[in-house]
Amino acid sequence: MTARIRVALVDDQALFRAGIRMLVGSQPDLEFAGEAGNGQDAVALATAARPDVILMDIRMPVKDGIQATAEIIAAAEAGGSTPPRILVLTTFDLDEAAARAIRAGASGFVLKDADPEFLLAAIRTVHAGTAVIAASATRDLLQQFRAREPVAEPAAFAQLTVRERDIFRLAARGLSNAEIATGAFLSEATVKTHISRILAKLALRDRVQLVVFAFEHRLTD
Known part of the structure; x- marks a missing residue:
C-alpha cells in the first residue's frame, strides 16, 4: 500500500x-x-x-x-x-x-x-x-513585474548558451517539457537535461522560481 x-x-x-x-x-x-x-x-x-x-x-x-x-x-x-x-x-x-x-x-x-x-x-x-x-x-x-522600470540583464543569464536561452524563455511561458521538445525539435530527455542545467546555472530551485526570475528580470514577454 x-x-x-x-x-x-x-x-x-x-x-x-x-x-x-x-x-x-x-x-x-x-x-x-x-x-x-x-x-x-x-x-x-x-x-x-x-x-x-x-x-x-x-x-x-x-x-x-x-x-x-x-x-x-x-x-x-x-x-x-x-x-x-x-x-x-x-x-x-x-x-x-x-x-x-x-x-x-x-x-x-x-x-x-x-x-x-x-x-x-x-x-x-x-x-x-x-x-x-x-x-x-x-x-x-x-x-x-511589468509595471517596474526596466532592469539590467543578470550576469548569471549570460552563462546560458543560445539553446539554453531559447529553452529558458519557453519554460518561462509555462510550456511543459513535451511542448518544448515539439517546438524545438528535441527529445524530452534532452529538454529535461537543458532545464536542469539552466536551473543550476541560475541557482534556481525549480520551474516556478524560473518563471519568477524571468519576469522579475524582464527576460520574457
Whole structure:
C-alpha cells in the first residue's frame, strides 16, 4: 500500500485550519500531520512532525510564512534530509510576498479561496515534484513585474548558451517539457537535461522560481 501524503497546515485563522483539517482528513491518500498558528511554531512543527507538504499562509503574527519557509528548508538541508514541499496560501490582494516565498523555496502558491478539489490536486502535484501557481495569482504577480522600470540583464543569464536561452524563455511561458521538445525539435530527455542545467546555472530551485526570475528580470514577454 502506498504511504499517505502527510500534510501540515500553518495559518493564524482557527476556523480556516479546521476546514482544511477536515478536507485533508477526508482523503484516503492524505494524512493530516499537524497545524500551527504562526511561522515560529511552523518551524518547530516541521521538525517534529516531518510532513511531506506544508500549506503555509504568508501573513501571520510572530514570524511570517516567508521567513518560516526559508528556515524550514534551510534546517532540513542542513540536517541532510529532504525538505517538505511548501505550498503558500495567498489572497486576491496579491503583492510581491508570493514571489519572495518562491525565492525562499516554496513549491508554488494557491489562492485561499480556491476550490477544494484544486487545493487537493495542488497538494498531490507538489508532492510529486511539480510546482503549482494559481493562474489568477500569476496574472496579478506578473502585472506587478511589468509595471517596474526596466532592469539590467543578470550576469548569471549570460552563462546560458543560445539553446539554453531559447529553452529558458519557453519554460518561462509555462510550456511543459513535451511542448518544448515539439517546438524545438528535441527529445524530452534532452529538454529535461537543458532545464536542469539552466536551473543550476541560475541557482534556481525549480520551474516556478524560473518563471519568477524571468519576469522579475524582464527576460520574457
